[in-house]
Amino acid sequence: MDRNETSAGAGERDARIRAAVAYARRSPFYAAHLAGHEVAGAEDLARLPLTLKTHLRDATPFGMLAVPAHQAWHYHETSGTTGEPISTWCGLTELRAMAAAVHGMVPELSQETILLNRFPLFAPVSFVFEEALRRANACHIAAGTMSWDVPFDRAVDFIRRLGVTAVASLPLEPVLLHDLIVHQGLDPREVLRTVRVVFCGGAVLPPSLRRVIEQDWQARVVEIYGSNETMLMGVGCTRGRLHLCEDLLAFEVLDARTHAPVAIGERGVLTITSLQHEVMPLVRFFTGDLVRIVPDGCACGRGGPVAEVFGRAADEIAYGSACTTAHDILDAAYDFADRLGTRIFFIVMRRRDLHVIIEVADPKQPPDAALERSFVDRLGVPVSIEYVARNDVLDRSALYRGPKIYKPSVISDWRGAGRKTVTILEALLEWPKYDRNTLWHLARRQVRSARRRSRLTKEDR
Numbered sequence: 001m002d003r004n005e006t007s008a009g010a011g012e013r014d015a016r017i018r019a020a021v022a023y024a025r026r027s028p029f030y031a032a033h034l035a036g037h038e039v040a041g042a043e044d045l046a047r048l049p050l051t052l053k054t055h056l057r058d059a060t061p062f063g064m065l066a067v068p069a070h071q072a073w074h075y076h077e078t079s080g081t082t083g084e085p086i087s088t089w090c091g092l093t094e095l096r097a098m099a100a101a102v103h104g105m106v107p108e109l110s111q112e113t114i115l116l117n118r119f120p121l122f123a124p125v126s127f128v129f130e131e132a133l134r135r136a137n138a139c140h141i142a143a144g145t146m147s148w149d150v151p152f153d154r155a156v157d158f159i160r161r162l163g164v165t166a167v168a169s170l171p172l173e174p175v176l177l178h179d180l181i182v183h184q185g186l187d188p189r190e191v192l193r194t195v196r197v198v199f200c201g202g203a204v205l206p207p208s209l210r211r212v213i214e215q216d217w218q219a220r221v222v223e224i225y226g227s228n229e230t231m232l233m234g235v236g237c238t239r240g241r242l243h244l245c246e247d248l249l250a251f252e253v254l255d256a257r258t259h260a261p262v263a264i265g266e267r268g269v270l271t272i273t274s275l276q277h278e279v280m281p282l283v284r285f286f287t288g289d290l291v292r293i294v295p296d297g298c299a300c301g302r303g304g305p306v307a308e309v310f311g312r313a314a315d316e317i318a319y320g321s322a323c324t325t326a327h328d329i330l331d332a333a334y335d336f337a338d339r340l341g342t343r344i345f346f347i348v349m350r351r352r353d354l355h356v357i358i359e360v361a362d363p364k365q366p367p368d369a370a371l372e373r374s375f376v377d378r379l380g381v382p383v384s385i386e387y388v389a390r391n392d393v394l395d396r397s398a399l400y401r402g403p404k405i406y407k408p409s410v411i412s413d414w415r416g417a418g419r420k421t422v423t424i425l426e427a428l429l430e431w432p433k434y435d436r437n438t439l440w441h442l443a444r445r446q447v448r449s450a451r452r453r454s455r456l457t458k459e460d461r
Contacts, residue, residue, distance in 0.1 A: 018041065053229075073279070098248065099134070231277075288314060352460050358393070
C-alpha cells in the first residue's frame with residue numbers, strides 16, 4: 001500500500017469518527033457530556049471524556065437515545081447483578097451489520113445450517129444470530145437456557161432428533177450438555193455427529209476450555225465477543241483468533257487506572273466508540289474488559305486488530321503481590337481437570353486462597369503430586385484442592401429435573417385423568433416428584449455441601 005492509499009484510508013476513518021461523534025450528540029447524554037469538545041478525526045478521540053457504566057446507569061432508560069424510543073428495533077436490559085439494570089436500545093441497521101460480520105467470518109454458515117441458540121432472548125446476541133441465520137437462509141431454534149420450556153435434556157434431544165449443525169451458548173454449556181449425554185447412557189459421537197460449529201460467548205473462553213469443547217464435540221469453536229451495552233465487538237476466525245469488528249467500532253486499549261493508552265501486546269481495558277450504532281451510540285465507552293491486542297496479527301489473512309479477552313478488569317484476583325484473572329484460573333483448571341479425566345470442578349475464591357473442588361473417579365486415590373504442583377505453580381497464587389465423588393459438584397439429574405410449564409389458566413377440568421389443580425400457580429407449574437431413594441440421595445448431598453461450606457468458612461477466618 002502506497003502513501004496515498006494510507007492517507008486515503010486514514011481520511012475515511014477520520015470522517016467516520018467525526019460523523020459518529022456528531023451523531024452521538026443527538027442523545028441528551030452526549031449533548032451535555034461532549035459539550036465544548038471538537039473532533040476532527042481519530043487522534044482527537046483521546047481528548048474526549050470517557051463514558052463509564054455509571055453514566056449509562058444514570059441515563060437509563062432514555063438518556064442515551066439518539067432517536068425516539070419507538071424507532072428502536074429492540075430494547076434490552078442488563079441483568080442488574082452488579083447494580084441497577086442498564087437500558088440497551090438497538091436498531092435494525094446495526095443488527096444487520098453485526099449479523100453480516102458473523103456470517104462473513106464463519107464459513108460453516110454458508111452450508112446448510114440448523115442452529116440451536118441457547119442464549120436467552122433478552123440478550124441482544126440472540127437477535128444478531130437470528131439475523132445472521134436469515135442472511136444464510138438457515139434455521140434458528142430459539143431455545144434459551146433460561147427457558148423452562150427447553151431444559152438441558154430437551155436441548156440434547158433437539159440436537160439428536162433435528163440434526164442440529166450449530167450451537168450457540170455460554171462456554172460452560174457445551175461441557176454440561178456433553179456430560180449429560182454421557183449420563184443418559186448415550187454415545188456423544190452419535191448424538192453430536194451433525195454439529196459442525198459451537199459458538200461461545202458471554203464469558204471468558206480460555207484456550208484449554210476451547211480445546212476441551214472441540215475435543216468432546218468434534219466441532220470447531222467460534223468465540224463471539226460483546227456485551228449488552230456494546231452488542232457485537234468481535235468474532236473468532238478459522239484459526240481460533242478473535243478479530244475485533246473495526247467496521248462497527250473504533251477501539252482503544254487503556255490502562256485500567258490511569259486511562260492512558262497501553263502499548264500493543266500489553267493488557268488494558270477495551271474502550272469503544274460506535275461507528276454504526278444508530279439508536280444508542282457510544283463514545284469512548286470504557287467497557288471494563290481486560291484485553292490484549294495480539295501484535296503479530298493472524299495467520300487467517302484478515303487484517304485489523306486481533307485480541308485476547310481476560311474478563312473484567314475489576315475482577316482481577318490478588319493474593320499479596322500475586323495477581324491473576326478468571327481467564328488464567330479457568331485455563332489452568334480446565335487443563336488440570338482434563339489431565340485427571342474430568343470436566344467438572346468448582347472454585348471457591350476465599351480470602352486466603354482459591355479452593356478447587358473437583359470431581360474424580362475415586363476421591364480416595366492419592367492424587368498425582370507432580371500434576372498438582374504444576375497446576376498450583378502455574379496459577380502463582382495460594383491454592384488448595386479437594387477431590388470429591390461424581391455428582392457432588394454437578395447433580396446431573398438436576399439438569400432435567402425442572403418443572404413442567406403449562407399455559408396460564410384459571411380452569412381445571414377434573415372430569416378425566418388429568419391434573420386436578422386448584423390454583424393458577426398449580427395450573428402453570430408441575431414440579432417433579434421424587435421417590436424415597438432420590439430424596440435420600442439429595443438430602444445426603446445437601447448435608448455434605450453444608451459441611452463443606454462450614455469447613456471452608458472456618459478455614460478462611
